[in-house]
Amino acid sequence: MTTTATSAPADSELPRLRLDVAPLLVLPILALLALPLVGSFPTWVTLTIAGLAMGMMIFIMASGLTLVFGLMDVLNFGHGAFVSVGAFTATLVLLPMQGWMQADSVLLNLSALGLAVALAILVTGALGWAFERIIVMPVYGQHLKQILITMGGMIVAEQMIHVIWGPDQIPLPLPASFRGVFLFGDVAVEKYRLLAVAVGLIVFVAMFLVLNRTKVGLLIRAGVENGEMVEALGYRIRRLFVGVFVAGSALAGLGGVLWGLYREMLTASMGADLMVLVFIVIIIGGLGSVGGCFIGAMLVALVANYTGFLAPKIALVSNILLMVAILLWRPQGLFPVAKR
Numbered sequence: 001m002t003t004t005a006t007s008a009p010a011d012s013e014l015p016r017l018r019l020d021v022a023p024l025l026v027l028p029i030l031a032l033l034a035l036p037l038v039g040s041f042p043t044w045v046t047l048t049i050a051g052l053a054m055g056m057m058i059f060i061m062a063s064g065l066t067l068v069f070g071l072m073d074v075l076n077f078g079h080g081a082f083v084s085v086g087a088f089t090a091t092l093v094l095l096p097m098q099g100w101m102q103a104d105s106v107l108l109n110l111s112a113l114g115l116a117v118a119l120a121i122l123v124t125g126a127l128g129w130a131f132e133r134i135i136v137m138p139v140y141g142q143h144l145k146q147i148l149i150t151m152g153g154m155i156v157a158e159q160m161i162h163v164i165w166g167p168d169q170i171p172l173p174l175p176a177s178f179r180g181v182f183l184f185g186d187v188a189v190e191k192y193r194l195l196a197v198a199v200g201l202i203v204f205v206a207m208f209l210v211l212n213r214t215k216v217g218l219l220i221r222a223g224v225e226n227g228e229m230v231e232a233l234g235y236r237i238r239r240l241f242v243g244v245f246v247a248g249s250a251l252a253g254l255g256g257v258l259w260g261l262y263r264e265m266l267t268a269s270m271g272a273d274l275m276v277l278v279f280i281v282i283i284i285g286g287l288g289s290v291g292g293c294f295i296g297a298m299l300v301a302l303v304a305n306y307t308g309f310l311a312p313k314i315a316l317v318s319n320i321l322l323m324v325a326i327l328l329w330r331p332q333g334l335f336p337v338a339k340r
Contacts, residue, residue: 023334027298034306042186047305053193055301056200057262059294061255062278063207064248070288070337071223072241074136075143078150079252079278080271081157082124086253087260087270088165089123090116091172101175109175113257120253128249132242154272161268170266196258203251204294211290220244280319284326286333295334299326 031048038044065079093116094101100112135153139145178192211217223230223237231237252271259274260266281300285292300319307318314321326334 020335023292023295023330026334027295027302030299030302030306034302034310037310038306042188043309045187046189047309048302049189049197050193051302051305052298053190053196053200053301054262054305055298056196056203057255057258058274058277058281058301059200059297060203060258061252061274062281062293062297063203063290064251065278066282066285066288066290066293067220067244068248069282071220071227071244072136072140074140074245075146076136076150077147077275078131078135078152078154078157079248080273080275081154082128082249082252083256083259083271083274084161084266084268085127085157085271086120086124086256087172087266088161088170088268089120089253090257090260091165091170091266092116093119094172095170101173104176106177109177113175117254117257120257121250124253124256125246125250128246128252129242131249132245136245158268158272165268167268172260172264172266174261174264192261196262199254199258203254207290216240216243277319280323284323284333286330286336288337289333289335292333292335296326 034047035041035044038047061079061083065076068074068076068079094112097112097115100108103109131153135149136146139149174192178195181188181190182194209217211221219230219235219237219240223240227237230240256271259270263270277300281293281296283296284299285294285296299322303318303322304315308315330336
């Protein structure tokens with residue numbers, strides 16, 4: 001008896017991956033549920049935009065660490081040091097250029113900010129390269145040692161900030177063009193928050209395009225899924241590790257500049273104070289997922305804003321409660337990486 005094997009037509013399409021839309025619906029559902037609780041539409045719009053702006057800044061700081069953990073499997077508890085260093089490095093440009101910062105000119109204000117951001121990115125990127133080569137590289141694959149040694153590195157960085165910039169807090173006022181609010185009827189939206197939203201969206205779109213439309217992005221995503229296979233194909237993934245670490249450190253520096261201007265006051269521990277929040281975002285998003293990190297940052301910021309307005313007493317634990325709720329629904333996070 002003979003059997004005939006049937007084969008699929010040569011031009012048949014490969015099965016498409018189904019888009020998981022459930023996590024994408026969490027943000028609009030949360031916002032809509034908050035509207036009747038807040039009661040006032042203008043207040044709700046103000047809280048929502050403020051939360052989105054805060055979420056964009058958190059995403060910028062957390063996205064680099066997301067890639068570092070996803071690709072390199074490194075628990076870098078010293079990531080907050082790059083946030084602080086980036087913010088303090090920006091003062092080397094912004095404080096001497098107070099004339100440009102206080103001028104009633106968007107062009108001069110943006111020029112000063114652009115120079116400060118460029119310097120912060122260069123310094124934190126170089127610091128990230130040294131940090132990876134000297135501190136992180138000897139402890140690859142050893143999570144307990146990674147936690148201890150990177151926390152030690154963050155403490156050293158904070159003390160170096162005290163040595164270079166002094167122990168006092170440094171005020172960092174907003175540029176003149178980005179103070180105040182835009183009024184849309186009864187809705188008041190702070191100008192700087194709109195700038196933060198714009199920068200965050202640019203960073204997210206750039207990361208999306210790099211990760212999904214370039215060969216380097218393909219290698220990064222493949223390395224997150226299966227690093228051994230990437231090495232077997234002849235690519236030197238260690239070099240990719242270094243590049244990702246440098247990029248993650250530079251993003252932390254950019255986030256530090258934005259966060260410092262948001263607070264208008266710099267302290268050496270400002271990065272360390274954010275680390276719990278950053279790790280909550282990474283866990284919620286799914287360890288190693290940039291898209292999940294983006295959604296997680298927006299959720300954390302919106303929940304913090306809504307609860308801060310509706311129930312200030314539980315605002316401090318709102319992020320923990322959010323993380324518990326998300327993990328009860330999806331134990332691996334919103335967009336888990338396959339290998340985890």
